[in-house]
Amino acid sequence: MTLEPSSSSAPFSAGMPSDASAPASGAVDAQADRGLGLRWQPGIAALGPAFHTRLQGRPVPAPYLVAASEPVARLLGLDAAAVGSPQGLEVFSGNRVPDGADPLATVYSGHQFGVWAGQLGDGRALLLGETDTGWEVQLKGAGPTPYSRMGDGRAVLRSSIREFLCSEAMHGLGVPTTRALCVVGSDLPVRRETTETAAVVTRVAPSFLRFGHFEHFASRERFDELRALADYAIDRYYPACRASDATPGGPYAALLQAVGDRTAALLAHWQAAGFCHGVMNTDNMSLLGLTIDYGPFQFLDAFDPGHICNHSDTQGRYAFGQQPNIAYWNLFCLAQALHPLIGDETLTMAALEPYKARFPEEFMARMRAKLGLPDARESDTALLETLLRLLAANRVDYTAFWRALSRHVAGDALAPVRDLFLDRPSFDLWLLSYWERLPQEGRRLAGDSMLRTNPKFVLRNHLGQQAIEAAQDKDFGETRDLLALLQSPYDEHPGREAYAALPPEWASSIEISCSS
Numbered sequence: 001m002t003l004e005p006s007s008s009s010a011p012f013s014a015g016m017p018s019d020a021s022a023p024a025s026g027a028v029d030a031q032a033d034r035g036l037g038l039r040w041q042p043g044i045a046a047l048g049p050a051f052h053t054r055l056q057g058r059p060v061p062a063p064y065l066v067a068a069s070e071p072v073a074r075l076l077g078l079d080a081a082a083v084g085s086p087q088g089l090e091v092f093s094g095n096r097v098p099d100g101a102d103p104l105a106t107v108y109s110g111h112q113f114g115v116w117a118g119q120l121g122d123g124r125a126l127l128l129g130e131t132d133t134g135w136e137v138q139l140k141g142a143g144p145t146p147y148s149r150m151g152d153g154r155a156v157l158r159s160s161i162r163e164f165l166c167s168e169a170m171h172g173l174g175v176p177t178t179r180a181l182c183v184v185g186s187d188l189p190v191r192r193e194t195t196e197t198a199a200v201v202t203r204v205a206p207s208f209l210r211f212g213h214f215e216h217f218a219s220r221e222r223f224d225e226l227r228a229l230a231d232y233a234i235d236r237y238y239p240a241c242r243a244s245d246a247t248p249g250g251p252y253a254a255l256l257q258a259v260g261d262r263t264a265a266l267l268a269h270w271q272a273a274g275f276c277h278g279v280m281n282t283d284n285m286s287l288l289g290l291t292i293d294y295g296p297f298q299f300l301d302a303f304d305p306g307h308i309c310n311h312s313d314t315q316g317r318y319a320f321g322q323q324p325n326i327a328y329w330n331l332f333c334l335a336q337a338l339h340p341l342i343g344d345e346t347l348t349m350a351a352l353e354p355y356k357a358r359f360p361e362e363f364m365a366r367m368r369a370k371l372g373l374p375d376a377r378e379s380d381t382a383l384l385e386t387l388l389r390l391l392a393a394n395r396v397d398y399t400a401f402w403r404a405l406s407r408h409v410a411g412d413a414l415a416p417v418r419d420l421f422l423d424r425p426s427f428d429l430w431l432l433s434y435w436e437r438l439p440q441e442g443r444r445l446a447g448d449s450m451l452r453t454n455p456k457f458v459l460r461n462h463l464g465q466q467a468i469e470a471a472q473d474k475d476f477g478e479t480r481d482l483l484a485l486l487q488s489p490y491d492e493h494p495g496r497e498a499y500a501a502l503p504p505e506w507a508s509s510i511e512i513s514c515s516s
């Protein structure tokens with residue numbers, strides 16, 4: 001395929017695959033763990049050894065509980081107290097394989113920063129398995145795997161707390177995401193820029209499949225495996241794509257289009273929330289349209305489309321405003337990978353194209369909700385663009401603005417929102433057109449719905465940093481408190497105003513890189 005955007009290094013030529021072979025065996029029986037009562041089913045393990053390597057975690061000394069998410073424990077049918085019990089700590093540190101589980105690491109490849117990176121894979125993630133209720137449970141940081149390359153297979157406490165808190169914060173906001181059950185720490189030293197200590201995050205999702213899983217088999221022209229993987233993804237996660245009339249290109253084109261739809265919805269959520277992912281490599285793109293692999297992410301403080309949250313991203317490839325285009329670039333890589341199964345370039349492109357219209361539709365729907373507008377009008381795009389230009393020109397804090405605007409529409413004074421702007425006359429003009437656009441009746445209702453759409457609390461870098469520094473001194477209270485706040489970010493939480501305040505001066509000096 002030669003259509004734009006070209007991947008500088010598309011590493012293979014397209015061709016039609018031969019028929020898929022039956023999935024290999026290797027499934028584990030559904031069996032309850034003695035201690036925790038988790039029951040497992042085969043899940044992705046049934047695809048066979050071409051897709052993964054069986055292995056166990058490498059033990060860490062004296063694991064301790066940093067924090068656990070009760071709602072995720074409930075998802076898994078676990079008692080929250082069991083997570084931090086001696087048995088729980090053994091399992092969620094990777095020190096003991098739960099009964100009936102047969103852990104594995106999967107292989108994938110991908111494009112990193114726009115360049116083909118070849119084979120990657122779960123270099124520090126161990127899939128314990130899939131529960132009998134369909135949740136994959138994965139330990140991140142449980143030791144080296146055959147895909148670790150030069151890495152140590154570990155994750156540090158700092159990045160593990162960030163991933164844990166942000167997974168649950170995103171869920172609290174209503175953004176599709178992988179979940180996190182707990183962070184378990186150990187005093188095992190881990191070398192990064194400085195020496196830190198190890199931690200393991202237990203991540204939970206229906207599937208951790210990435211675009212890169214498909215790129216892996218396509219790049220090696222292993223079309224039987226590619227087809228088996230696509231069939232598995234369709235049967236398990238996109239069954240509607242199986243119907244032959246779903247799209248003219250058949251089930252694999254339908255899969256591509258459905259992933260595009262979910263990705264458009266995800267990107268609309270990110271842009272509306274002011275969330276910058278930081279490393280949108282194709283191996284960090286979920287096939288289910290979930291936010292996955294929390295690394296150098298950031299919620300915007302001052303609104304700036306050019307904001308780069310990752311200090312390793314020197315070119316600004318993953319700047320905040322670039323994210324929707326990068327998602328399309330990544331979908332193009334997925335299209336290249338699925339193309340051998342679709343077999344026709346026109347049909348492949350036809351399945352990719354809807355993203356371009358879908359993203360702006362989804363984005364406008366989210367932004368209308370933030371503005372409290374119950375219906376769509378053509379003029380809304382101009383109203384929003386004028387506002388976003390003003391926010392950028394005045395470097396207005398993104399989260400604080402939306403919350404203050406919501407309060408004002410709900411009946412509070414204007415000053416707290418107006419005072420966020422230096423150029424107040426321009427804001428006053430915008431506000432006039434906004435008031436005209438808001439429904440005359442039921443403004444308070446609009447304000448109430450805005451307060452359920454525009455969060456009071458997001459995981460700002462400095463809040464995460466405070467929790468991390470306390471946890472590094474073995475005080476986990478801050479992490480647990482912050483978790484409780486972020487799980488219901490639209491509630492007022494009286495007395496916790498400091499967590500909704502503008503970032504302090506020192507926040508701008510926090511450097512978040514790929515080091516984790």
Ligand code: AMP
Pocket residue numbers: 120121122123124125147148149150151152153154155279283284293295514516
């Ligand atoms: P990331 O940028 O975190 O998404 O990671 C990209 C690739 O590097 C994935 O294959 C990871 O599994 C692998 N990786 C990252 N950090 C480590 C580490 N400390 N040890 C082993 N593999 C790692």
Ligand code: MG
Pocket residue numbers: 283284293
């Ligand atoms: Mg990754």
